[in-house]
Amino acid sequence: MLNFDYSIPTQIFFGKDQIQKLPEQISLYGSRVLLVYGGGSIKKIGLYDKAIALLNEKQLSFWELSGVDPNPRIENVRSGIDLCRNHQIDIILAIGGGSTIDCAKLIAAGFFYKGDPWDLMIGKAQIEKALPLCTILTLAATGSEMDPIAVISNLKTNQKIGMGHPAMVPKFSILDPTYTYSVPRNQTAAGTADIMSHAFEAYFSGIRGAYLQSRLAEAILKTCIQYGPIALEEPENYEARANLMWASSLAINGLLSYGKQRKWSCHPIEHELSAYYDITHGVGLAIITPHWMEYILEDSTVDVFKDYGINVWGLDPMQDAYTIARTAISKTKAFFSSLDLPSTLCSVNIDEEKLELMANAATKHGPLGEFRPINAEDVLQILKSAL
Amino acid sequence: MLNFDYSIPTQIFFGKDQIQKLPEQISLYGSRVLLVYGGGSIKKIGLYDKAIALLNEKQLSFWELSGVDPNPRIENVRSGIDLCRNHQIDIILAIGGGSTIDCAKLIAAGFFYKGDPWDLMIGKAQIEKALPLCTILTLAATGSEMDPIAVISNLKTNQKIGMGHPAMVPKFSILDPTYTYSVPRNQTAAGTADIMSHAFEAYFSGIRGAYLQSRLAEAILKTCIQYGPIALEEPENYEARANLMWASSLAINGLLSYGKQRKWSCHPIEHELSAYYDITHGVGLAIITPHWMEYILEDSTVDVFKDYGINVWGLDPMQDAYTIARTAISKTKAFFSSLDLPSTLCSVNIDEEKLELMANAATKHGPLGEFRPINAEDVLQILKSAL
Incomplete structure (x- = not known):
């Protein structure tokens, strides 16, 4: 067995209706939220409305980045960083599967980097810190909800790169299995x-x-x-x-x-x-x-x-x-x-x-x-x- | 499966010679250390000297509570709290097995409680916070190095009680299997x-x-x-x-x-x-x-x-x-x-x-x-x- 340094700090709120803990938990980290999600599936299952209602209940301000692609693109990340900077975002809430969460991770880290976020993927620059990130998971697959890794694609260069940094580990993730009932x-x-x-x-x-x-x-x-x-x-x-x-x-x-x-x-x-x-x-x-x-x-x-x-x-x-x-x-x-x-x-x-x-x-x-x-x-x- | 809230924040430094990380890690939390240990076994295997040398290297001040009993007694805890108060301790380092670590946990929590620490065990008072605690493990058994639980005995009342609180979870634990070579x-x-x-x-x-x-x-x-x-x-x-x-x-x-x-x-x-x-x-x-x-x-x-x-x-x-x-x-x-x-x-x-x-x-x-x-x-x- 090799030596290892173990750190798995993400808190998990697992089970039916655990979303009720969202407003209280999110308030521990910030009050101006960037909501990141993909297509319309979270609206179809009522999750979007539920999350919005809970944010409003606690009077948390939020802005939205929607339309994150599967195999998320660096373009999605750039748009998210712009939103964070324009609206003084202090916490990111990703609702979706691994693609959405990965995109949110690089937004969180790219926020603090002045150059293009793709630099962080190819090692041209190093991550120093990241905005706090939390997630509501809707697909059991990548494990991005509890790890420090983001996989981002650059279709212009035909590159799909995985990269990890402790600063990108979600602070907490809400895992409600019922949100995956509608997964095809x-x-x-x-x-x-x-x-x-x-x-x-x-x-x-x-x-x-x-x-x-x-x-x-x-x-x-x-x-x-x-x-x-x-x-x-x-x-x-x-x-x-x-x-x-x-x-x-x-x-x-x-x-x-x-x-x-x-x-x-x-x-x-x-x-x-x-x-x-x-x-x-x-x-x-x-x-x-x-x-x-x-x-x-x-x-x-x-x-x-x-x-x-x-x-x-x-x-x-x-x-x-x-x-x-x-x-x-x-x-x-x-x-x-x-x-x-x-x-x-x-x-x-x-x-x-x-x-x-x-x-x-x-x-x-x-x-x-x-x-x-x-x-x-x-x-x-x-x-x-x-x- | 029941709903659950998962939180396992303890960092683990696992493997041979991971003690080298002690000074750097301990400095993240404090500079005035209470060293808690049991009998002479950590001296016999050279672990005591190694830990002391590393603390000195970083010029960290430390005081000692030794002689913690197996099935640790509330008396050990009281002595530890006195030491912490007399010397403005800001972090506790437990070196030993579950007994030593459990004792250190209640010292850490009892430090902030004005009454007798046994009150915290029997539910007469609630833990509100605790001094940061870290451990160097010398016995594979109780798991106390990575959990929030302390089991303390009161021989006067024939009570051995287990009690847990998130504030008592160790910040980090050093797990070097070679320290268990001499376990009988x-x-x-x-x-x-x-x-x-x-x-x-x-x-x-x-x-x-x-x-x-x-x-x-x-x-x-x-x-x-x-x-x-x-x-x-x-x-x-x-x-x-x-x-x-x-x-x-x-x-x-x-x-x-x-x-x-x-x-x-x-x-x-x-x-x-x-x-x-x-x-x-x-x-x-x-x-x-x-x-x-x-x-x-x-x-x-x-x-x-x-x-x-x-x-x-x-x-x-x-x-x-x-x-x-x-x-x-x-x-x-x-x-x-x-x-x-x-x-x-x-x-x-x-x-x-x-x-x-x-x-x-x-x-x-x-x-x-x-x-x-x-x-x-x-x-x-x-x-x-x-x-």
């Missing part, structure tokens, strides 16, 4: 794949001796396997939505990766798919993950796959390690298919044309992962196998 | 039982639908079962000590119980054993737990025992639920015995004399637990079966 079937499935991928990135690690963390990751994976299908079939099943929502936060807030290295494999590959083809993040992950697993299965990795098969899929521990590993990978693939997630790149209209470009882009800072590091050629092979 | 065999075993008991108290719950939390508890239990015996046989096995140490913190910081009720069963019973006979907390828990399990096994509880047997002990899921449950309970008992923990009350010199008195005391605020609530008569039966 395909988004619920993609969100489940995203949560699982976060667990996989931490789980499949070459760092020895972080036994506890691996068992915690298995808990997240089992939860997704248990409740993903139920949420698809019964969108208003509270138990399923609650377990998926809490799993989304715990999968990436650090709990699974403290003590291991955080060198990810599938996420950087998927970011290139999204950057070049603007596909849904979780869909890209569901396509790539089983192919990545097949590609990296070898003597040095088989034991972790064996654990995965036994502890997550309940496979017979007496079988041969490779048999268990291959069965577990098949089951992973079949599980994603059972959620009606696409299983090939072709099915999301990605052909061979840009595979090499994307493989190079994904590895431009060096090999991916530390469990079985993969370089551009490896990534290309994985992408080809996923065609 | 019996204390390592008792600590392991204590960690497991925290997981059991959350795991065996009647609250439905907190699936994820149950799987997380299984992760903690498996870790204890994996590494407890190794730590006993190889006291300087870093991997074993590290996993047990991190398990101790996660077992009780709220992670396993958020979304469930926190009505405990075995702990309140054990607190009476310790209050009347001053036995080691983890030893009492190891004795009581299997008997409590046997006593509460019935149709309404068997399914959770079945999960426990399958997921923690790897029992065959095709067997009858009661068979799995009973086997799991036997394995629990055998596991504690394998750690050379006593399995009967007689073996720790507790006879029938005060069983009724303790059963009544344990239930004086009402039945214990919510999984299968137990009243005084139930507790008496459990204690008798443990004789």
